[in-house]
Amino acid sequence: MRGHIRKRGNKYAIVVDVGYDDRGKRKQKWFSGYSNKTDAEKDLPGIVAKLQEGSFIEPTKATVSEFLNEWLKIRQSDLSSNTYDSYCRQVQNHIIPSIGQIPLSKLRAMHVQRMMGELEKKNLSKTSIHKAYSVLKAALKYAYKTDMIAVNIVDKLDNPKKGEKEMSFWTREEAKLFLERAKNEELYIFFHLALSTGMRPGEILGLKWSDIHPEKKTLHVTRSLTRQMHFKSPKTSIGKRYITLDDDTVSHLKAHRTKQKEHKMRAGKSYEDNNLVIATKLGKPVGHRNVLRTWYRIIQPLVQQEKVKEIRMYDLRHTHASMMLSEGVHSKIVSERLGHASVRTTLDVYSHITPGIQEEAADKIGSILK
Structure with missing residues (x-):
């Protein structure tokens, strides 16, 4: 089983040969949506390995929003009230408005980077941005472990700097x-x-x-x-x-x-x-x-x-x-x-x-x- 990178328009895709059908025609799996060749090349070995060992699962059709809402339900039982409240707030106020409409299988590092930039433009504190990123990172780690995604894209990104702990309260x-x-x-x-x-x-x-x-x-x-x-x-x-x-x-x-x-x-x-x-x-x-x-x-x-x-x-x-x-x-x-x-x-x-x-x-x- 082998794979290669192919350019489509201004995007790149991973193409993996997965055998032949009953008529002897070659079958391929495509993983598209990469903005540059380097990112696609980094993901290629991991995708091929999963396909070879039979652990690859077809990409989910769920959007990031749908996945996060389901993930919150799963995590609810093992989180404290305070932590669950914080997770919900980060998901609803910061993550979903930016990348919620993207299919989970199509989510790329550039989307997360764009989200971080949008949060900075809103003048959110470093602490708030770090919290949003940490929640998304935890969710995508779960998606990767449960084979909902082939690659954990946040592994390619640097963690945002964490600001000093802030006390939030009203006047x-x-x-x-x-x-x-x-x-x-x-x-x-x-x-x-x-x-x-x-x-x-x-x-x-x-x-x-x-x-x-x-x-x-x-x-x-x-x-x-x-x-x-x-x-x-x-x-x-x-x-x-x-x-x-x-x-x-x-x-x-x-x-x-x-x-x-x-x-x-x-x-x-x-x-x-x-x-x-x-x-x-x-x-x-x-x-x-x-x-x-x-x-x-x-x-x-x-x-x-x-x-x-x-x-x-x-x-x-x-x-x-x-x-x-x-x-x-x-x-x-x-x-x-x-x-x-x-x-x-x-x-x-x-x-x-x-x-x-x-x-x-x-x-x-x-x-x-x-």
């Missing part, structure tokens, strides 16, 4: 605008709790009405809902915590419970009462993916209109902490609300806020001593 105005846009959503209370308590998404989805104490204006974090729809206890005793609620949040919780009781009445015997704060209209737990769909539906128009910064849903937790620290709330209180192992963890994670607090403290002591 008070952005948070208010988001809640205003979300006010008519069934999941409004989820987003309100995320911003007003700093709880993790899984912790909010795991809340039961028995954890809410409106008369004391507190809630008790005792469990979280995983992506596999299992309830689990916090990893540490610090994770189990009480969080004090403001009057507005208590009012929203009461209104939400009234609405939930109406759903229960309408559903009748079909209602599955799990005593959950966040539940479907039939009382069942709400999955992370359903929340993410609502999140993207609300946030994407706001980002496109440049009314809010693009952040992850998990960053609502960071927004809560940043707003509290900026308002002068003691770091120990913030740490307790977030369920951090120590105050040092809080100070390290939110070090971008503390310089401003230090300056404010210096100004205050200065005014006292004048």
Whole structure:
């Protein structure tokens, strides 16, 4: 079995002789779409080897978009909520808009390079570009291992430089605008709790009405809902915590419970009462993916209109902490609300806020001593 390179117009193709048909006519397999001869020559040995050992599988007809969406479903069970959220964001916001329409079998290194250039033109940070590239790289590695593609084209590319880790969060105005846009959503209370308590998404989805104490204006974090729809206890005793609620949040919780009781009445015997704060209209737990769909539906128009910064849903937790620290709330209180192992963890994670607090403290002591 041998192969060679053939030029077609201004493109190059790999042509491999794979035997003869019943009439003695030579059969060939073509792998086209190469923009230059060098890239085709690099791929030729690998393709011939796969054909010879019988491990070659016909190229999939799926587009990059279709493949990535299926790949995300496969990876969902073994990724944390935070990581899965990040993967979805990179795929939907950065990868698919650029190369999603290309058939996976036709994807070439130049397409990925073009995507990287487009992301740079959007003034995305080095960190954001690196994240998008890393997700695509992981997906194509899976495609190669499962024989969906003959060659992993990202192996030919240099990894983009990784910038310093950034903390993404909204300003008070952005948070208010988001809640205003979300006010008519069934999941409004989820987003309100995320911003007003700093709880993790899984912790909010795991809340039961028995954890809410409106008369004391507190809630008790005792469990979280995983992506596999299992309830689990916090990893540490610090994770189990009480969080004090403001009057507005208590009012929203009461209104939400009234609405939930109406759903229960309408559903009748079909209602599955799990005593959950966040539940479907039939009382069942709400999955992370359903929340993410609502999140993207609300946030994407706001980002496109440049009314809010693009952040992850998990960053609502960071927004809560940043707003509290900026308002002068003691770091120990913030740490307790977030369920951090120590105050040092809080100070390290939110070090971008503390310089401003230090300056404010210096100004205050200065005014006292004048």
